[in-house]
Amino acid sequence: MREKRYSNVTRYTALVVIMLVVFAVIIGRLFFLQVVKGQDYKEQSNNKSIREIPDIAPRGKILDNKGRILATSSQGYMLVYNQADESDKVFFPTMSRVFKILDDSGESQQDDFELKINPFRFEFKSDDEKTRTNLEIKFKRDRGLNEPIEKKIKSENKNISDDELKSMVNKELLKISPKDTFKKLVKQYNISTAYSLNQQRRFMIVKDALKMQSFSGYKPVTVASNIKKDTAFKFLQMLNELPGIDVTTQPIRSYPNGDLGSNFIGYISKISSNYEKYTEKGYDVNSDYVGQAGIEGAFEDRLKGSKGGRIVKLNKNGRITEELGKREPYPGQTVQLTVNKDVQKAAETSLENTLSDLKSNPNQMTGSNTANATRGTAVVIDVNTGSIVAMAQVPRYDPNSFAVPGKLSSEMYNQYFNPDLEQFGKNYIESRGITANYPGESENEVLDTLFPIDKSIKNNSTIRKDVYDIYPKPFYNYATQSLVPPGSTFKPMTAIAALESGTITPAFTVNDQGFFDQGGKIVQFKTDGPQGVVNLITAIQKSSNPYFMTVGKKLRDAFGDDILAKYAWKFGLGANPKSSVKPATGIEIPEKYGQVYNTASNRNVYADTYLWKTMSILKNGQDDFGHKVVTVDLYDRNDDSNQTTATKNNIKTLIRNSIKDGTSSFDRSEYKKLFSELAVEDPDNKKDVSDSQMDNLINVIYSITISDAHAQLKVPANIENAAIGQGLNQFTPLQIANYVATLANGGTRYKLHLVKQYLDPNGKVIEKVNPEVIQKTGISQDNLQAVKAGMSAVNERGTAAKVFAGFPIGTAGKTGTAQSLGNQEQVGRTDYAEYIGFAPSDKPQIAVAVVLFDGGQGGKGAATVARDIYSAYFTSNGTLTGQNSNK
Structure with a gap:
């Protein structure tokens, strides 16, 4: 019994001892955690004390074909603000001092904040109104302005769907003016209105950046970018006086040649679309910059590099006290282009000088007023590889303006993205005296004709459209995006089709009397005048329209309407619309692709063109005859219901089909049914339409679609006009240059490319871009030689002989003049001046295509640009001699 009691006591004692030891360990651990390491863990528990600070990778270089820098990145000093409890308490006095130091040092605060003042407005970097609207909605949603609106709408509409709620909220958000948005943010960011308006906005820029970056973790925000070294050191000496402020370095994108090649190089800018795509790729959509347009945009994945980062510890003043870990950034790849910087510069300079001369001396060419010669482009191709040697244009822009946030001034922003077309239009009308072309109309009425209010934007009374393509657009790549009629530069293509099909021989002649009979309609060519009897070579040399219209007629009579297209497609002038392959030149940057006259495309073009005409009427x-018709709005609007949109689309499809198929697709009962539905569904359209009004409406549509549009689809004039480069024929200057290169090299069409090779950051080649053949045309060399002989005659004794007189290298070419618009002179525009060519004529190396918008005839200005390009290219290659081999 005693032994048992002793055993229990022993066990109890042992248990107490164990418990005491356990409690001692726990108490000791708590003392260690709370007292010894308490401050450290307190800081770590606050997600603002330990942060990962991203280190942006230097963006890869862009080089020309000889390795000369077109775009690069260099380290620049950057002033940042780290948010912390103590620094936040003195944010306003601290930032006030910071702003004064920046101002006194001649520095600028980083400012890519889209909400501006004086006057209050938004500046979103897009020239598309719909995109700007979407960006405004996102701006306000990101800052929580939608939340009280949603709450109110939900309280009033208990069963509202998510889509309906979103639509209603967006409408209400757009009603908040820029000024009211500013006021709401002033309140949200606790900014005192005692500060001046300018000071309020300066604080707001930083506060807003903090809010936006908090979505992806607490990061330092940039206060000023690319500051001078002296300014950086000034701040470094004052860090203890400026809680939260720090100086660091970051790669800054730069373009040492300014605007040289900006149309294909592109620029970098803040992310403004495709947010989900960039987020998935690891971008911070609130602060990261990405390539926009051109090479910068097309090769973003190669150029961007890999971000690095530092895990750091901050003290209560936002100062870095310890670096806990680091991941080095890795620079992006270098993209070396095929472009020759010297040829590019020569092409741009020649375009500028030529256009300036045409604009300053607008009446130097008979029948042309070149006062609006503000735009032009030139493309140069290596005929044996498809490499782009130069792609120049006027106007351009300086991508450096976008590389540093805030460098883009409001004046530049408006010029690029939000031009005042009303003021521009008034100046244009007054300087050109265009009101004289509109008898009885006031200047404002003419303004509304040339630059009408965009009625597709609901409740819009200020935004105008450039319907006649008058305003020069720096961000528009005229070489790859602009579709222009080729004019007489297409005649060598017509000659190839006729020779290859056996329709004519080089000896075929026509007596050019200065006119052509198009089925009873006499077309006069007053500028050219009679050329007399011409064969193939002299017809190309003298650019005889009657000769090639006769050839077009013969082609149609023998083989039908699509014979011209059959051969043009081989040279990249359009593509078979029945093909499943997306047509392209191969260029790495975005492009449009024009089409040659063919019956299938003709139906589609007429369907679109006359649909727009119908909608406008x-x-x-x-x-057009002054007959009244009940007004119907078929334009798409943002606030259309799904049912209204569907009904409008059904009506538009019916109109297109009527144009394409004629009476077989004109269903009066279906028109009546759809218009009746639209009258009921759409509040913007008339509710009550009488039977007589409905009949009149359908009759007007019949007149447009059947009597006018469909009747024109198969007239012989279509291919006759196409044979001289007019009518449906429309191509980009890039396509035209590719066609010339294919002709020059003997019939091999190469895939066009801007990129020569890709290099790693150390300059080692990763991948070369080799020439790639798209198609062997199979054209007879004898036929090609006959066409080339005609093109050589153009430069030796034809329409470009004056320009190339005395040039030391043999060249071949073709001038072109193409009508820009049916009413071009009335609206103040004139013909496109065009030139195509290649050199040397006996063994071609490069092909050139030049287009001057409103440049008049191509035999002067456009040919001059080509000559200057040849001079630069052959000088650069060291092959230009003093001997004139044209003679």
Whole structure:
């Protein structure tokens, strides 16, 4: 019994001892955690004390074909603000001092904040109104302005769907003016209105950046970018006086040649679309910059590099006290282009000088007023590889303006993205005296004709459209995006089709009397005048329209309407619309692709063109003959319901089909049914339409679609006009240059490319871009030689002989003049001046295509640009001699 009691006591004692030891360990650990390491863990528990600070990778270089820098990145000093409890308490006095130091040092605060003042407005970097609207909605949603609106709408509409809620909220957000948005943010960011308006906005820029970057973790925000070294050291000496402020370095994108090649190089800018795509790729959509347009945009994945980062510890003043870990950034790849910087510069300079001369001396060419010669482009191709040697244009832009946030001034922003077309239009009309072309109309009425209010934007009374393509657009790549009629530069293509099909021989002649009979309609060519009897070579040399219209007629009579297209497609001038392959030149940057005349495309073009005409007539309530018709709005609007949109689309499809298929697709009962539905569904359209009004409406549509549009689809004039480069024929200057290169090299069409090779950051080649053949045309060399002989005659004794007189290298070419618009002179525009060519003529190396918008005839200005390009290219290659081999 005693032994048992002793055993229990022993066990109890042992248990107590164990418990005491356990409690001692726990108490000791708590003392260690709370007292010894308490401050450290307190800081770590606050997600603001330990942060990962991203280190942006230097963006890869862009080089020309000889390795000369077109775009690069260099380290620049950057002033940042780290948010912390103590620094936040003195944010306003601290930032006030910072702003004064920046101002006194001649520095600028980083400012890519889209909400501006004086006057209050938004500046979103897009020239598309719909995109700007979407960006405004996102701006306000990101800052929580949608939340009280949503709460109110939900309280009033208990069963509202998510889509309906979003739509209603967006409408209400757009009603918040820029000024009211500013006021709401002033309140949200606790900014005192005692500060001046300018000071309020300066604080707001930093506060807003903090809010936006908090979505992806607490990071330092940039206060000023690319500051001078002296300014950086000034701040470094004052860090203890400026809680939260620090100086660091970051790669800054730079373009040492300014605007040289900006149309294909592109620029970098803040992310403004495709947010989900960039987020998935690891971008911070609130602060990261990405390539926009050109090479910068097309090769973003190669150029961007890999971000690095530092895990750091901050003290209560936002100062880095310890670096806990680091991941080095890795620079992006270098993209070396095929472009020759010297040839590019020569092409740009020649375009500028030529256009300036045409604009300053607008009446130097008979029948042309070149006062609006503000735009032009030139493309140069290596005929044996498809490499782009130069792609120049006027106007351009300086991508450096976008590389540093805030460098883009409001004046530049408006010029690029939000031009005042009303003021521009008034100046244009007054300087050109265009009101004289509109008898009885005031200047404002003419303004509304040339630059009408964009009625597709609901409740819009200020935003105008450039419907006649008058305003020069720096961000528009005229070489790859602009579709222009080729004019007489297409005649060598017509000659190839006729020779290859056996329709004519080089000896075929026509007596050019200065006119052509198009089925009873006499087309006069007053500028050219009679050329007499011409064969193939002299017809190309003298650019005889009657000769090539006769050839077009013969082609149609023998082989039908699509014979010209059959051969043009081989040279990249359009593509078979029935093909499943997306047509392209191969260029790495975005492009449009024009089409040659063919019956399938002709139907589609007429369907679109006359649909727009129908919509305009119905919107205005009057047809071309002055007959009144009930007004119907078929334009798409942001606030259309899904049912209204569907009904409008069904009506538009019916109109297109009527144009393409004629009476077989004109269903009066279906038109009546759809218009009746639209009258009920759409509040913007008339509710009550009488039977007589409905009949009149359908009759007007019949007149446009059947009597006018469909009747024109198969007239012989279509291919006759196409044979001289007019009518449906429209191509980009890039396509035209590729066609010339294919002709020059003997019939091999190469894939066009801007990129020569890709290099790693150390300059080692990763991948070369080799020439790639798209198609062997199989054209007879004898036929090609006959066409080339005609093109050589153009430069030796034809329409470009004056320009190339005395040039030391043999060249071949073709001038072109193409009508820009049917009413071009009335609206103040004139013909496109065009030139195509290649050199040397006996063994071609490069091909050139030049287009001057509103440049008049191609035999002067456009040919001059080509000559200057040849001079630069052959000088650069060291092959230009003093001997004139043209003679």
